[in-house]
Amino acid sequence: MTEPLPATMQVFERGWLSSNNILFTGTQTALVDSGYLTHAPQTLALVQHALQGRPLDLLVNTHLHSDHCGGNALLQQHYDCRTVIPASEAGKVRDWDEDALSFIATGQQCARFGFDATLSAGQTIRLGDMDWQALGAPGHDPHSLILYCPAERLLISADALWENGFGVIFPELDGESGFAEARATLELIATLDVRLVIPGHGAPFADIGKALATAFSRLDYLAADPVRNAQNAIKVLLKFLLLERQQLALDQVAIVLGGMPLVQESNRRFLQLPMEELAQWAMAQLVRVGAAQVQARLLVNRD
Numbered sequence: 001m002t003e004p005l006p007a008t009m010q011v012f013e014r015g016w017l018s019s020n021n022i023l024f025t026g027t028q029t030a031l032v033d034s035g036y037l038t039h040a041p042q043t044l045a046l047v048q049h050a051l052q053g054r055p056l057d058l059l060v061n062t063h064l065h066s067d068h069c070g071g072n073a074l075l076q077q078h079y080d081c082r083t084v085i086p087a088s089e090a091g092k093v094r095d096w097d098e099d100a101l102s103f104i105a106t107g108q109q110c111a112r113f114g115f116d117a118t119l120s121a122g123q124t125i126r127l128g129d130m131d132w133q134a135l136g137a138p139g140h141d142p143h144s145l146i147l148y149c150p151a152e153r154l155l156i157s158a159d160a161l162w163e164n165g166f167g168v169i170f171p172e173l174d175g176e177s178g179f180a181e182a183r184a185t186l187e188l189i190a191t192l193d194v195r196l197v198i199p200g201h202g203a204p205f206a207d208i209g210k211a212l213a214t215a216f217s218r219l220d221y222l223a224a225d226p227v228r229n230a231q232n233a234i235k236v237l238l239k240f241l242l243l244e245r246q247q248l249a250l251d252q253v254a255i256v257l258g259g260m261p262l263v264q265e266s267n268r269r270f271l272q273l274p275m276e277e278l279a280q281w282a283m284a285q286l287v288r289v290g291a292a293q294v295q296a297r298l299l300v301n302r303d
């Protein structure tokens with residue numbers, strides 16, 4: 001990493017099945033985002049090791065995708081931590097409405113968790129003895145927050161901005177607006193004075209200008225033809241499934257993809273392919289970019 005983090009802050013860079021986790025020490029301890037369900041024991045172990053016997057006081061989610069909140073339940077079992085979620089998700093979490101949350105649509109898992117408080121855009125939250133502004137970051141997810149610390153010029157960008165892109169623009173897959181919101185979010189980020197970005201996935205990076213240029217260019221490409229966003233989403237959903245299961249029988253791929261309501265809906269709106277053909281296309285795409293390989297009758301994950 002090129003730029004040092006404050007002494008009260010550590011980033012656990014996790015990969016793609018789990019989001020990064022950001023641990024804060026200081027007067028109170030806090031964790032931002034908790035990874036995917038199947039990695040939850042690893043998340044807990046990382047937190048326990050770093051806290052050296054201190055309890056976790058606070059758990060905060062930037063947004064409630066399964067790879068950002070899948071460790072919440074285990075952390076709550078283990079610690080009596082106060083949990084803070086984006087305010088606009090409160091009703092869904094209270095009722096554990098897995099249809100309204102994204103877990104059923106994406107075929108992803110998340111253990112039920114509760115919350116104690118909510119965070120809205122415009123509010124400030126204290127993490128690692130620093131003040132962080134919560135900013136609304138719709139586009140990838142209508143309810144996502146990002147966190148900005150002006151004093152330290154740090155940005156926790158969740159899936160709104162990565163070093164080389166951003167998360168799938170999910171609302172567009174259901175025929176709702178997402179490209180315009182993603183653009184506004186990038187424009188908002190461009191107004192911030194930032195020395196280091198801690199993204200939801202991948203290593204922290206300092207060159208925010210380059211990342212923003214890449215993101216705007218990618219957004220222009222996707223928005224020019226929404227079919228591209230749907231194709232990207234289906235590839236990402238299949239890759240996520242492969243990361244989770246490591247391998248899939250070739251003749252099961254069409255069945256599992258077809259079992260994801262979001263894939264069905266994206267296909268219905270944008271691609272209109274028989275599911276078998278869609279599965280063949282998605283597999284070929286992953287193989288082409290080196291994200292998977294075919295071995296015998298299996299599609300196998302490649303990192």
Ligand SMILES: [Zn+2]
Nearest residue numbers: 065141159167
């Ligand atoms: Zn996300």
